[in-house]
Amino acid sequence: DAKTTQPPSMDCAEGRAANLPCNHSTISGNEYVYWYRQIHSQGPQYIIHGLKNNETNEMASLIITEDRKSSTLILPHATLRDTAVYYCIVRVDPQQAGTALIFGKGTTLSVSS
């Protein structure tokens, strides 16, 4: 699986958009980008994933650059409950490789009022 690089921490004001970057410059053509978050002491929670098109769901938007070497997770209106560690993970289609999610250190997002 490709490696990812994320900033260790970020701050965001409540109500503003939180933009969390992730670099994955060695990503392969069949590797997806996944985002998870972990709220203090809880198990990680799936947020969103994509291959090359931008994606949006009820939680967030995922913007992937055209060369797929980086991506940005956008929380459009951050709340205090979005304070968590956010993990960007790159991995192949599991039906091809059967490998598991490998977590890095992630970005600690602190949302303040």
Next chain:
Amino acid sequence: NAGVTQTPKFRILKIGQSMTLQCTQDMNHNYMYWYRQDPGMGLKLIYYSVGAGITDKGEVPNGYNVSRSTTEDFPLRLELAAPSQTSVYFCASSTGRAKLEAFFGQGTRLTVV
């Protein structure tokens, strides 16, 4: 929906003791995983399974054993507990298909003294 259930939630072990961490899921997922998370660190993959009867090592398998006799259950065995195994253990499951939304349990906090 029960999802992924882990037992126990907390446990204190003495050095050299053995124990089994239980994990069960009711979503009929083929893929199951065990992770450990040390304080202030990301999750490390211990073992994973792609189906009943099939298991494979992750990043940090030493000191642990697993079995997968049914789709629902994926117990993690610690044979000779050591202080280095003090950690929070998370079990997870997923369909293994392209979406790969993994569902995590609430964790087992293990202290070895």
